[in-house]
Amino acid sequence: MLVIDGLQYVNWNRALFAEARDGGVNAIHVTIAYWENTQETVANIDNWQTLFKEHGDLIMPVRLAADIVEAQKLGKVGIILGFQNCSPIEDDFRKVEYFHERGVRIMQLSYNNQSLLATGCYEDADAGVTRFGREVIREMNRLGMIIDMSHSAERSTLDAIELSTRPIAITHANPASFHDALRNKSNTVIKALGASGGMIGCSLYPFHLKNGSDCTVQDFCMMIAETADLIGVEHIGIGSDLCQNWDYSILEWMRSGRWTATADYGEGSAENKEWPQQPNWFANSTHFGNIAAGLSAVGLSDIDVASVMGGNWLRFFEHSFAAAGA
Amino acid sequence: MLVIDGLQYVNWNRALFAEARDGGVNAIHVTIAYWENTQETVANIDNWQTLFKEHGDLIMPVRLAADIVEAQKLGKVGIILGFQNCSPIEDDFRKVEYFHERGVRIMQLSYNNQSLLATGCYEDADAGVTRFGREVIREMNRLGMIIDMSHSAERSTLDAIELSTRPIAITHANPASFHDALRNKSNTVIKALGASGGMIGCSLYPFHLKNGSDCTVQDFCMMIAETADLIGVEHIGIGSDLCQNWDYSILEWMRSGRWTATADYGEGSAENKEWPQQPNWFANSTHFGNIAAGLSAVGLSDIDVASVMGGNWLRFFEHSFAAAGA
Numbered sequence: 284m285l286v287i288d289g290l291q292y293v294n295w296n297r298a299l300f301a302e303a304r305d306g307g308v309n310a311i312h313v314t315i316a317y318w319e320n321t322q323e324t325v326a327n328i329d330n331w332q333t334l335f336k337e338h339g340d341l342i343m344p345v346r347l348a349a350d351i352v353e354a355q356k357l358g359k360v361g362i363i364l365g366f367q368n369c370s371p372i373e374d375d376f377r378k379v380e381y382f383h384e385r386g387v388r389i390m391q392l393s394y395n396n397q398s399l400l401a402t403g404c405y406e407d408a409d410a411g412v413t414r415f416g417r418e419v420i421r422e423m424n425r426l427g428m429i430i431d432m433s434h435s436a437e438r439s440t441l442d443a444i445e446l447s448t449r450p451i452a453i454t455h456a457n458p459a460s461f462h463d464a465l466r467n468k469s470n471t472v473i474k475a476l477g478a479s480g481g482m483i484g485c486s487l488y489p490f491h492l493k494n495g496s497d498c499t500v501q502d503f504c505m506m507i508a509e510t511a512d513l514i515g516v517e518h519i520g521i522g523s524d525l526c527q528n529w530d531y532s533i534l535e536w537m538r539s540g541r542w543t544a545t546a547d548y549g550e551g552s553a554e555n556k557e558w559p560q561q562p563n564w565f566a567n568s569t570h571f572g573n574i575a576a577g578l579s580a581v582g583l584s585d586i587d588v589a590s591v592m593g594g595n596w597l598r599f600f601e602h603s604f605a606a607a608g609a
Numbered sequence: 610m611l612v613i614d615g616l617q618y619v620n621w622n623r624a625l626f627a628e629a630r631d632g633g634v635n636a637i638h639v640t641i642a643y644w645e646n647t648q649e650t651v652a653n654i655d656n657w658q659t660l661f662k663e664h665g666d667l668i669m670p671v672r673l674a675a676d677i678v679e680a681q682k683l684g685k686v687g688i689i690l691g692f693q694n695c696s697p698i699e700d701d702f703r704k705v706e707y708f709h710e711r712g713v714r715i716m717q718l719s720y721n722n723q724s725l726l727a728t729g730c731y732e733d734a735d736a737g738v739t740r741f742g743r744e745v746i747r748e749m750n751r752l753g754m755i756i757d758m759s760h761s762a763e764r765s766t767l768d769a770i771e772l773s774t775r776p777i778a779i780t781h782a783n784p785a786s787f788h789d790a791l792r793n794k795s796n797t798v799i800k801a802l803g804a805s806g807g808m809i810g811c812s813l814y815p816f817h818l819k820n821g822s823d824c825t826v827q828d829f830c831m832m833i834a835e836t837a838d839l840i841g842v843e844h845i846g847i848g849s850d851l852c853q854n855w856d857y858s859i860l861e862w863m864r865s866g867r868w869t870a871t872a873d874y875g876e877g878s879a880e881n882k883e884w885p886q887q888p889n890w891f892a893n894s895t896h897f898g899n900i901a902a903g904l905s906a907v908g909l910s911d912i913d914v915a916s917v918m919g920g921n922w923l924r925f926f927e928h929s930f931a932a933a934g935a
Contacts, residue, residue, distance in 0.1 A: 342914075370700060373646065376868060376869065377867065396739060396740050396744075397723070397725060399868075409736055410736035411734055413722060413723040413732060415722055415723070417869040425627060540700060541700050541703065541741075542700055542740070543744050544702055544744060544747075544748070
């Protein structure tokens with residue numbers, strides 16, 4: 284069964300690449316920017332080029348959906364480069380093309396804060412996609428770079444769905460009806476996403492889960508089944524948001540970047556600020572089988588399980604990564 | 610009479626410095642950033658250091674209000690460095706202190722578009738000052754850097770007035786009741802500004818004037834008299850927005866920066882895109898006397914005329930440039 288993870292943020296090394304491959308993961312969307320500016324992101328891509336050379340027996344870059352099929356055939360993990368913010372393009376729409384040329388295929392229009400393009404889900408108010416945002420959406424549509432609104436606020440997300448001529452993605456989030464969190468999405472957003480042909484990757488980050496780290500695989504899979512009833516199973520994938528091998532300083536960077544003098548605790552709090560513990564049935568990339576089994580257990584057909592585990596992302600990427608008009 | 614101009618954007622050379630000095634201008638807030646990032650702004654400041662050395666007989670830097678008094682005594686033009694956008698600080702609140710150390714004393718929280726801090730007046734909607742914006746306001750308040758909302762939208766401006774512990778400025782704009790333009794300000798904003806101890810610098814940029822380039826000095830001065838009736842004369846200065854010695858490519862930069870693939874015409878239009886012609890009674894820095902005479906002619910007392918021409922800015926700068934608690 285093809286397995287695609289719609290988002291991970293991992294401090295990669297050979298052992299972790301091998302773990303993902305041995306876990307049967309065929310492709311992973313990896314995050315290479317939260318607050319990084321152009322120069323810092325260029326350096327991160329350069330580092331990935333080195334990883335592709337050093338671990339070419341385990342991983343390979345994904346530029347087109349066909350590369351994922353190739354990765355599966357070769358028993359490698361396909362790597363899709365993506366940004367969780369638009370900080371890498373700074374104030375220049377031309378950098379969308381630059382980063383597309385360098386292999387980036389997915390970009391969030393905002394992280395948790397207001398960006399130059401859209402509003403993040405942690406702001407008090409949301410005025411929607413900006414003037415610059417509309418220009419960037421047009422450019423991403425032209426090139427074949429997926430608009431990801433995982434961390435964006437409600438109105439901006441609805442705007443992006445409306446403005447984009449291609450379906451967009453929420454690579455890693457859950458319905459707020461499952462667990463009420465700023466990062467999870469209203470049924471209004473989820474229905475608009477589905478109706479427009481978009482994809483949601485369901486998240487296994489404990490702050491997005493009912494009962495957090497104690498969430499059961501059954502509850503998680505029931506959420507997927509219910510979301511499938513709402514918008515159709517073909518719009519649902521996994522976006523685990525698995526974070527591995529980072530110390531707390533990286534979580535501080537993700538939350539506070541360079542924008543605040545006082546610590547921001549994001550989805551945590553001063554008393555509960557550390558990396559959350561993963562549910563024991565999804566501790567790492569070897570546990571995708573538990574989700575597939577859980578989906579069968581809640582009644583999904585084999586075909587639907589395969590769609591959620593990877594088939595839907597593959598089909599979505601086939602359309603999304605192709606240049607406009609292709 | 611002390612003359613202070615709350616904003617000019619000029620391609621300076623020795624002749625233009627001499628013209629300002631000969632025109633009796635004692636201090637000018639000069640713009641050194643519209644879209645420039647940190648590195649580009651650092652270069653602009655370095656260039657100003659060179660200008661201060663090469664033309665030290667005509668100009669001097671202003672870091673405190675007392676420097677303006679000194680400039681007047683020495684017969685030089687005091688130069689206040691400022692930004693019309695927050696692009697120079699990028700995503701880093703610590704750069705506020707860096708640029709303050711380098712002499713920058715005024716910063717707009719946005720230009721015409723959404724910034725990381727606030728919304729510009731050309732956006733369709735305005736969600737107010739952002740999370741990062743609140744951090745930056747706190748830092749500007751601490752250091753003694755003036756928050757300028759000349760190009761910001763309504764709600765963001767009202768937020769800034771409310772959030773800032775020091776009075777803020779609108780260095781260059783007019784009441785929308787005088788001329789209805791996106792860049793001019795509602796009476797709601799102007800009254801809140803005045804009530805909080807802030808300052809508005811009245812603009813002579815033709816797009817902000819009733820009848821544009823054909824605006825009469827009498828109409829301009831009547832507008833000032835009426836605004837004085839509304840909020841008190843002590844909150845009013847001149848912020849001419851005089852632009853000199855630039856070719857059209859600079860106007861394109863100001864309007865379109867790097868954010869759009871298609872030309873943005875800002876306050877102009879495709880048919881009327883060039884630099885507007887100044888009213889003949891305010892063509893350059895030698896014409897401040899026409900405004901002073903016009904203010905007398907519409908009935909302002911000599912004391913009030915002096916206040917508007919420079920006294921109000923000086924008093925405002927005395928409080929604004931001092932470090933917090935000083």
